[in-house]
Amino acid sequence: MECLEARSRFSDLFDGELPPAEEALLRGHLEACATCQRGYREFGLALGDLHRYEAPVLAPGFEQQVLRRLEGVPAPTRRGRLLRLATPFLAGVAVATIVFFAIPESPTPRPEPSLRGRWGPVIMTPRGFLASAGDVLDLDGCVRMELVDGQALATREGETIVVRVKSSPPPAPPPATKTSDEPQPPAPTPPEEPTPPAPTEVVQVPRIDEPIEDDLPREEPSTEGVERLAGQALRFAVAVLPAGGTTPAPSLTAAAAPSSAPGAPTPAVRPAVARRPPVLELVERDGRKELVVRGTEAEQFEALLALLKNDTGAHAALADEQMKRLLGTIRARHPALATPAGGENLFGTVTEAASALFRSRASQEAHERERRIERLEEWWRRSRDAVARR
Amino acid sequence: MLRSRGGDLDAYGQMILRYKDRVALLVHQMIRDRHAAEDLSQEVFVKVYRSLWRFREGARFSSWLYAIALNAAKDELKRRSRLPRTEELDAGAGDGPHEPGLGEPTRRLEAEELRVQIDRALQTLPSRMRAVLVLRDLQDLSYREIADATGRSVGTVKSRLNRARLAFKEAYLRVCGRVRPEEGR
Numbered sequence: 001m002e003c004l005e006a007r008s009r010f011s012d013l014f015d016g017e018l019p020p021a022e023e024a025l026l027r028g029h030l031e032a033c034a035t036c037q038r039g040y041r042e043f044g045l046a047l048g049d050l051h052r053y054e055a056p057v058l059a060p061g062f063e064q065q066v067l068r069r070l071e072g073v074p075a076p077t078r079r080g081r082l083l084r085l086a087t088p089f090l091a092g093v094a095v096a097t098i099v100f101f102a103i104p105e106s107p108t109p110r111p112e113p114s115l116r117g118r119w120g121p122v123i124m125t126p127r128g129f130l131a132s133a134g135d136v137l138d139l140d141g142c143v144r145m146e147l148v149d150g151q152a153l154a155t156r157e158g159e160t161i162v163v164r165v166k167s168s169p170p171p172a173p174p175p176a177t178k179t180s181d182e183p184q185p186p187a188p189t190p191p192e193e194p195t196p197p198a199p200t201e202v203v204q205v206p207r208i209d210e211p212i213e214d215d216l217p218r219e220e221p222s223t224e225g226v227e228r229l230a231g232q233a234l235r236f237a238v239a240v241l242p243a244g245g246t247t248p249a250p251s252l253t254a255a256a257a258p259s260s261a262p263g264a265p266t267p268a269v270r271p272a273v274a275r276r277p278p279v280l281e282l283v284e285r286d287g288r289k290e291l292v293v294r295g296t297e298a299e300q301f302e303a304l305l306a307l308l309k310n311d312t313g314a315h316a317a318l319a320d321e322q323m324k325r326l327l328g329t330i331r332a333r334h335p336a337l338a339t340p341a342g343g344e345n346l347f348g349t350v351t352e353a354a355s356a357l358f359r360s361r362a363s364q365e366a367h368e369r370e371r372r373i374e375r376l377e378e379w380w381r382r383s384r385d386a387v388a389r390r
Numbered sequence: 391m392l393r394s395r396g397g398d399l400d401a402y403g404q405m406i407l408r409y410k411d412r413v414a415l416l417v418h419q420m421i422r423d424r425h426a427a428e429d430l431s432q433e434v435f436v437k438v439y440r441s442l443w444r445f446r447e448g449a450r451f452s453s454w455l456y457a458i459a460l461n462a463a464k465d466e467l468k469r470r471s472r473l474p475r476t477e478e479l480d481a482g483a484g485d486g487p488h489e490p491g492l493g494e495p496t497r498r499l500e501a502e503e504l505r506v507q508i509d510r511a512l513q514t515l516p517s518r519m520r521a522v523l524v525l526r527d528l529q530d531l532s533y534r535e536i537a538d539a540t541g542r543s544v545g546t547v548k549s550r551l552n553r554a555r556l557a558f559k560e561a562y563l564r565v566c567g568r569v570r571p572e573e574g575r
Contacts, residue, residue, distance in 0.1 A: 043556070046563070049507075
C-alpha cells in the first residue's frame with residue numbers, strides 16, 4: 001500500500017468503516033511506515049481534541065425569542081402556504097385567461113374561421129421558449145408548466161407549481177341576447193373533426209421567483225461513485241483504456257526527465273510475479289526532488305489526483321507538472337476523448353481544472369481548489385463513461 | 391412534529407430546545423461570528439417553522455433542519471463577501487456567552503484554550519470542509535445524515551470528510567505550534 005492511499009483511508013480507519021481485510025492492510029502499512037504511523041497518530045490526537053470541544057452555550061431565552069417572532073404567524077399548513085405563494089401567479093394567469101376569453105367575445109367581428117378552440121396552442125415563456133399544448137415546461141426550476149386542455153389552474157405538487165393553462169375554451173356560452181328557452185343542441189353531440197393547426201398566439205406568462213427555495217437543499221448533479229476513484233482505477237485500466245490495458249505504460253518521468261541517473265528507479269516492465277515499484281516515488285537527483293510516475297495511465301491519474309487532493313505540502317507542484325504531462329499523453333493516445341462530448345471538450349475542461357488546481361493551491365484559495373478537484377473527478381467519471389460507451 | 395405542523399407553538403418550542411445548540415454551533419462554525427450566529431439561528435428556526443408543511447413524512451428532521459441551517463449560513467457568507475471587510479474574524483476567545491459552568495478553574499481554562507485553538511484551526515478550512523467536519527465530529531451525524539443535509543452522495547461526504555480531517559489536523563498542529571516538516575512520498 002502506498003502512503004497516499006493509506007492517508008486517503010485514515011478517516012475510514014478512524015471511524016471503523018474499513019472492511020477487515022483493508023484494515024489489516026492499512027495497519028500493516030502503518031507498522032512498516034514511520035511517517036504514516038506518526039501522521040495517523042497526530043490525526044487521532046487532533047480529532048480526539050476536536051471531540052472534546054465544548055460548544056458555546058446560547059444565551060438563556062433563545063427559544064422564547066424565536067417563539068415571540070412566531071406569534072401571529074399562521075400555522076404552517078400546505079394550504080395556507082399555497083394560497084400565499086400562488087396568489088400573485090394566479091392573478092397573472094387570471095389576467096391572461098381573461099384576455100383570451102375576451103378574444104372570441106370581442107365586439108369586433110373576427111374573420112373566419114373562428115378562433116374558438118384554437119387560441120392557445122403556443123406559449124412563450126420568459127425564456128423565450130415555445131411550446132405546444134401537451135408540453136411540460138420547466139422554467140428555471142421555479143415553475144413547472146403543463147399545457148393541457150382545461151381551465152387555467154395553478155396547483156402545488158411537491159416542490160413545484162404546476163400551472164394548467166387553458167388551450168381551448170369551453171363551448172361558447174349562449175350569447176347574452178339569446179333567451180333561456182332557446183332550444184339547446186341535441187345531446188350527445190357527434191364528435192367534432194380534428195381541429196386544424198391553430199394560428200400562433202403568444203402568451204406571456206409571468207414567472208414566479210420563490211425565495212423559499214433557497215432554504216432547501218439545492219439540487220446539484222450527483223457525483224455518486226466519482227469519489228471512489230482508488231477502487232476504480234484498475235478496472236478503468238481494463239475497461240476504458242484498451243490500448244493501454246493493464247500493461248504499464250512507459251514511465252512519464254523516463255520520457256520527460258532525461259536525467260535517468262544510475263540507481264534511479266527503472267520504469268521498465270517487470271515480470272508479473274515481480275513486486276511492482278510504487279506508482280509514485282519521490283527521488284532526489286542533483287539536489288532536486290523529482291516525482292517518478294509509473295504504471296498504467298489510469299494508475300498514474302488516480303495516484304496524481306490523490307496526491308493533489310491529499311497532499312497539503314510542496315509536492316503539489318510536482319504532481320501538477322506530472323498531471324499536465326499525463327493529460328497530454330492520454331490526449332495523444334485517445335483522441336476520441338478530446339472531441340466535444342455533449343458540447344464540451346473534456347480535455348479542455350480538465351486541463352484548465354488541473355492548472356487552476358495548482359494556481360489556487362499556491363494562492364491558498366482552498367475552497368476553489370475543492371471545486372477544481374471535483375471537476376477533475378467529474379471529468380474522470382465522464383471520460384470513463386464516454387469510452388465505455390464506444 | 392405533527393403538533394408543530396398544526397401550529398402548536400409549545401410543541402415547536404420543545405423542538406427548538408432540542409436542536410438549538412446544535413444549530414447554533416453549526417451556524418457559528420460556518421459564519422465564524424458568534425453574535426451573528428445567534429441571530430441567524432433564530433432566523434433558521436423561524437424559517438423552519440414556516441416551511442414545516444414542506445417536510446416530507448418519513449424524512450429525517452435533523453437532516454432537513456441542518457440543510458436549512460447550512461443554506462442560511464451560506465447565504466450569510468455570500469452576503470458578507472459582498473460587503474467591505476471591516477473586522478477580523480471572530481477568534482472565539484472570551485467574546486460570547488460561553489459559560490461552561492462553575493467547575494474547577496483549571497479545567498475551565500483548559501477547555502477555553504482548547505476551544506479557541508480548535509476555532510482557529512477550523513477557521514482556516516473552506517466552508518464546505520467545515521460543514522462536514524462539524525456535522526460529523528461535533529454533531530455526531532452519520533454519513534447518510536450528512537449526505538442528506540448537504541445534498542451530496544455518501545461517497546462524496548466520506549471523501550470530503552477525509553480531506554477535511556487531514557486539513558484540520560495540519561491546521562491544528564500549526565495553531566498549537568507543533569508544525570512538522572513535509573514528509574511522505
